[in-house]
Amino acid sequence: MDVPETVTTALEDRPVAGATCLEAGAGVGNTTAGLLDAGARRVYAVTNDADHARTVRERVGPGGPDESDRAALLEADLRDLPLADDSVDVITAHGLFNVLPPESLDAVASELTRVAESDCHLVVDDYAPLPDDAEMRDLFSVEDAATELADGRPALTFYPPAALRRLFAGYGWVFDRRRTLLDPVPWTESHVEAHAEVARSAAERLPDELGGPLCEEADRLVESIGEESVGEMYSVAMRLAEE
Amino acid sequence: METRSLGDTGHESSVLTFGAIALNWLEQDGADQMVELLLDRGVNHFDVAPTYGDAELKLGPKLRQHREDIFLGCKTQARDYDGARRKLERSLDRLGVETIDLYQVHGLEYDEELDTITGEDGALEAFRDARDEGLIDHIGLTSHGNPQLILDAMNRIDDLETVMFPLNPVVVGKDGEDHDYEAVLERADEQNVGTLGIKAFAEGPWPPTDELPEADRPYANWYEPVDTPAEIEERFDFAAAQGLTSVVSPGDPKLVAMVLDAARRYDGMDESAQRSLVERLRHDESPVPEQLHH
Numbered sequence A: 001m002d003v004p005e006t007v008t009t010a011l012e013d014r015p016v017a018g019a020t021c022l023e024a025g026a027g028v029g030n031t032t033a034g035l036l037d038a039g040a041r042r043v044y045a046v047t048n049d050a051d052h053a054r055t056v057r058e059r060v061g062p063g064g065p066d067e068s069d070r071a072a073l074l075e076a077d078l079r080d081l082p083l084a085d086d087s088v089d090v091i092t093a094h095g096l097f098n099v100l101p102p103e104s105l106d107a108v109a110s111e112l113t114r115v116a117e118s119d120c121h122l123v124v125d126d127y128a129p130l131p132d133d134a135e136m137r138d139l140f141s142v143e144d145a146a147t148e149l150a151d152g153r154p155a156l157t158f159y160p161p162a163a164l165r166r167l168f169a170g171y172g173w174v175f176d177r178r179r180t181l182l183d184p185v186p187w188t189e190s191h192v193e194a195h196a197e198v199a200r201s202a203a204e205r206l207p208d209e210l211g212g213p214l215c216e217e218a219d220r221l222v223e224s225i226g227e228e229s230v231g232e233m234y235s236v237a238m239r240l241a242e243e
Numbered sequence B: 001m002e003t004r005s006l007g008d009t010g011h012e013s014s015v016l017t018f019g020a021i022a023l024n025w026l027e028q029d030g031a032d033q034m035v036e037l038l039l040d041r042g043v044n045h046f047d048v049a050p051t052y053g054d055a056e057l058k059l060g061p062k063l064r065q066h067r068e069d070i071f072l073g074c075k076t077q078a079r080d081y082d083g084a085r086r087k088l089e090r091s092l093d094r095l096g097v098e099t100i101d102l103y104q105v106h107g108l109e110y111d112e113e114l115d116t117i118t119g120e121d122g123a124l125e126a127f128r129d130a131r132d133e134g135l136i137d138h139i140g141l142t143s144h145g146n147p148q149l150i151l152d153a154m155n156r157i158d159d160l161e162t163v164m165f166p167l168n169p170v171v172v173g174k175d176g177e178d179h180d181y182e183a184v185l186e187r188a189d190e191q192n193v194g195t196l197g198i199k200a201f202a203e204g205p206w207p208p209t210d211e212l213p214e215a216d217r218p219y220a221n222w223y224e225p226v227d228t229p230a231e232i233e234e235r236f237d238f239a240a241a242q243g244l245t246s247v248v249s250p251g252d253p254k255l256v257a258m259v260l261d262a263a264r265r266y267d268g269m270d271e272s273a274q275r276s277l278v279e280r281l282r283h284d285e286s287p288v289p290e291q292l293h294h
């Protein structure tokens, strides 16, 4: 399967070959595949989503497109990892933080730090907050409003890179480098539709007078946006300071 | 317009090469005007073939008038000595010129063909004899076939000076040997072989003919092209930024003016913008919105 250039670009200057890696938030397994491609000795791919776990298991499992005996899929919570202290050399969080609500940031950062070796590398790839005039920003607002009302937490939070740097600095991580992975970020029709769908399905769980207008606004935005290339996807690399 | 060294040929090619198949769809007056326009805007590398309908004949008059200003590439699909020689003489005759600057093996597709052209009585022997006689100056190869075959050809043909192959963001986004034209580009750079990019403007294959008959296609290209100024510009910028010597213009004359404009304004493309284009097309290609992220 193809490894996206966002992933290869984020990993190309990291010492992945021969390393024990943790892919925090495995999603559909793009970064897991990228780490395997780059010669990781072992990749622990962690997700708390059963569908994602199955997808990644099929992808790296026997007969899958990225079959490898170096990958292990762990269905677990990043706030409570089934991994030993000081056990991984490279940690990746590609597109993870935008799905983490602010209140879980500390628990995740602290747990990632616990499992990190003393000179571990951390790569955090994510989206910068969108500019005010981006229509996609309106769609994300509707998505967040609907999920916040339905589930008590927003679907997405876009953290500025400096915020995540400071978060990890508090746990002893030292900034290494920053790269721009995508500028602009191409929100294609399929992205627009997928985010609208998250908004609609949350809105449907709300009372009609609340959910109805949110659904309508999501539909209107899909029509109006079509596709939009806007914003930045960044990659911040850090190292755990030697103790 | 920016120019770049075409490998070891000693020629500085404009970053846009004119794919002269476009002339096939114009009357002679229109063809003459198009050549004048291209020259005026700084295009100095033209590429033609005997299989492009009347293109050689229609290029002839202006080519002869401006022979010194045009680096002329031509090519043949003949794989044997006699066939290649006959095709070369016919092209010289139809173009009405004494020499062709770059003569290319056209559309290499199979391993056996490579054996034939490099073997005894193969096309390359005819190319070399013609070069000794001064009928051609340089030898090149074109292929939209497997990148591994092109790499193999570069290994086996010592005096190969240019390669022409597909390069666009869709191809770059695909992993695996069968799409690895970037490896061809890399090797060509190492060996100082000139590189000419085709299919830079391809959007995708045409719909099947039972949905859209050939006669109802809006463009004469082999593939469905992108056709807005913004898309043309980003595709041109992308191809030129990969490091190709020159990007070949699409086959339909309706698109040439837009491409010319993009080529004249070319001044590089940020890597993050290149990746953005690759990502956008990668998601366009995937049939279901399987993912919310990049």
Ligand SMILES: C[S@@+](CC[C@H](N)C(=O)[O-])C[C@H]1O[C@@H](n2cnc3c(N)ncnc32)[C@H](O)[C@@H]1O
Residues within 6 Å of the ligand: A024, A025, A026, A027, A028, A029, A030, A031, A032, A046, A047, A048, A049, A052, A076, A077, A078, A079, A093, A094, A095, A096, A099, A100, B293
């Ligand atoms: C957008 S995806 C990441 C994409 C992935 N890194 C890739 O390269 O394809 C986010 C992933 O993080 C997972 N995730 C979010 N919060 C989590 C948590 N608290 N514990 C474990 N996994 C979590 C989600 O289930 C999802 O699989």
